[in-house]
Amino acid sequence: MKPHFNIPCVILCGGKSSRMKEDKSLLPFANKTSLAKYQYERLKPYFNDVYLACKANKFDFHADLLLEDSDIYSPIVALNNIFTKLNSKKVFVITVDTPLVEISSISKIIEESNSYDITVAKTKRVHSLCGVFSNNIKPLTIKMLSDDFHKVGYLLDNSNSKIVSFDNDDEFINLNRPEDYQKALSLIK
Incomplete structure (x- = not known):
């Protein structure tokens, strides 16, 4: 029986993709027209609601969008x-460029998030945008934005956070550069 999670999932698709030199959310992946579509369709069966957080609607498929009106x-x-x-107490957040995170790992992160404001994954390094975030962090995000301070590590260090360890570094590969993208394409086969 496949798990079902009673919190929304938000896929972050609004980055600059500066190291990739093109919008990585729109790169074809596996048998889908884009990485965004791959992540959306892969996660949709497990969550009541899946959203794409982005600056504009740039996608060739229908999805619920959380548009940011910030430069x-x-x-x-x-x-x-x-x-x-x-209007949700907690959400599961994942970046569009981590397409190999397994559902069992997502399940473990969600299970371990109960009494924490932030619960994220860690392999050799902390994957600070793969985890469960509580709306309790909103006052701190507002303060950080007013101070023009954008370090996620600071958010983790100054919140009731839990780090969940995993062994498989490849599962959490982040597609920042063309070589990361090629490696993920070979791993997904």
């Missing part, structure tokens, strides 16, 4: 926008 490219802007627009 600043920042996960803190995205998180603040999520909790401004969604």
